[in-house]
Amino acid sequence: MTPSPVNATSSPFSSSSTLLLNTVTTVDDEGYEYQIRFNDFYAYRYLVASAVVGIAFTLIQSAFDIFKVSTGNRPGGAGFYLLDFYADKVTSYLLATGAAAGFGLSVDLNRALGNDSSSLTDFLNKGIVAASIFLVGFVFSAVSSVFSS
Numbered sequence: 001m002t003p004s005p006v007n008a009t010s011s012p013f014s015s016s017s018t019l020l021l022n023t024v025t026t027v028d029d030e031g032y033e034y035q036i037r038f039n040d041f042y043a044y045r046y047l048v049a050s051a052v053v054g055i056a057f058t059l060i061q062s063a064f065d066i067f068k069v070s071t072g073n074r075p076g077g078a079g080f081y082l083l084d085f086y087a088d089k090v091t092s093y094l095l096a097t098g099a100a101a102g103f104g105l106s107v108d109l110n111r112a113l114g115n116d117s118s119s120l121t122d123f124l125n126k127g128i129v130a131a132s133i134f135l136v137g138f139v140f141s142a143v144s145s146v147f148s149s
Contacts, residue, residue, distance in 0.1 A: 036123060043105035044127060047134065050098030054137070057091045088145035095138040102131035 038044040068074045106127035113120055
């Protein structure tokens with residue numbers, strides 16, 4: 001078998017970094033000022049956690065592929081192919097569920113808020129962009145997983 005190509009999880013990781021940096025300060029009807037960050041929502045936390053797991057898996061897989069290319073031997077022998085196959089699938093679907101969680105939360109909160117708060121709408125739109133890039137990362141990761149198996 002040829003070495004598997006590097007998964008497309010670095011793009012979702014960079015999109016999640018924009019989500020990490022996304023903080024909005026807003027004022028409610030009574031005049032109280034408060035900040036909203038990504039970690040105030042569990043779905044966004046899951047989105048970022050799935051990015052971290054995806055990039056960690058990609059780095060480990062890349063190291064194994066570099067070792068195989070340079071030495072001609074695969075670490076772990078033939079049994080490692082099965083582990084690699086299933087790890088690709090799990091990572092791909094972890095990206096998909098992260099995208100679904102972030103996209104679902106962003107769209108639902110956007111609908112609930114309507115056009116009331118432009119700063120919150122901007123915050124949620126950045127979440128939609130990050131989740132959409134995650135979905136693209138899932139597609140490329142799944143295709144890469146099929147072709148490398």
